[in-house]
Amino acid sequence: xxxxxxxxxxxxxxxxxxSAFIIGNGALSMGMDVSMYFTFWGLERxxxxxxxxGPLSKMNFLGLGKLFMKWKMKKANVRSLENMLQDxxxxxxxxxxxxxxxxxxxxxKEDLRDEVITEYxxxxxxxxxxxxxxxxxxx
Amino acid sequence: xxxEIKVNCLGENCPVPLVETRKALRKAEKGDVLVVxxxxxxSKKEIPMAVEAMDLELIxxxxxxxxxxxxxxx
Numbered sequence: 001x002x003x004x005x006x007x008x009x010x011x012x013x014x015x016x017x018x019s020a021f022i023i024g025n026g027a028l029s030m031g032m033d034v035s036m037y038f039t040f041w042g043l044e045r046x047x048x049x050x051x052x053x054g055p056l057s058k059m060n061f062l063g064l065g066k067l068f069m070k071w072k073m074k075k076a077n078v079r080s081l082e083n084m085l086q087d088x089x090x091x092x093x094x095x096x097x098x099x100x101x102x103x104x105x106x107x108x109k110e111d112l113r114d115e116v117i118t119e120y121x122x123x124x125x126x127x128x129x130x131x132x133x134x135x136x137x138x139x
Numbered sequence: 140x141x142x143e144i145k146v147n148c149l150g151e152n153c154p155v156p157l158v159e160t161r162k163a164l165r166k167a168e169k170g171d172v173l174v175v176x177x178x179x180x181x182s183k184k185e186i187p188m189a190v191e192a193m194d195l196e197l198i199x200x201x202x203x204x205x206x207x208x209x210x211x212x213x
Binding site: 022025026028029030031076077078079087090091 | 150151152153154155161162165188189192193
């Protein structure tokens with residue numbers, strides 16, 4: 001067993017993307033290796049200029065709930081998602097993009113933020129890494 | 140010659156103090172001392188956990204008036 005965390009990010013919801021990056025960055029900060037697999041709605045968030053565009057998973061109220069949440073987060077000085085992603089990459093976190101999602105949803109490589117993506121892959125790569133991980137999460 | 144590196148996390152929230160500590164540790168040389176200051180209370184407990192997990196030396200954890208200061212040797 002390696003000292004590794006592997007996360008599947010299936011949700012594209014604003015709050016869940018936050019959860020994924022907070023956990024990912026926390027694990028990296030505590031000395032673990034981290035891999036995140038972005039699939040389905042999660043992968044949508046890796047499109048250019050799309051990272052913080054997801055709705056709240058609950059009480060979104062056509063975006064009003066999210067605005068309120070963003071205001072509360074700003075007051076609490078919570079780091080932006082974009083900065084969390086930059087921290088994640090700086091600390092050596094790996095990002096994998098699911099190639100089947102790309103095919104189903106008609107997402108091309110040039111639509112995605114290629115500079116932060118470590119590899120385009122399928123389920124086998126995830127299983128290989130998850131098998132070596134002490135911690136796996138599905139978000 | 141080992142250096143003293145300051146990491147100011149005053150006013151920062153979860154997980155920033157932990158992340159900034161890790162970033163600074165990655166850049167530091169062996170023997171350097173990190174002085175992390177902050178006022179996010181959970182981080183005061185969690186930074187020492189990270190130090191232990193990474194097998195580094197926790198020199199001290201001090202509570203000041205309205206902030207804490209943690210010293211770590213890489």
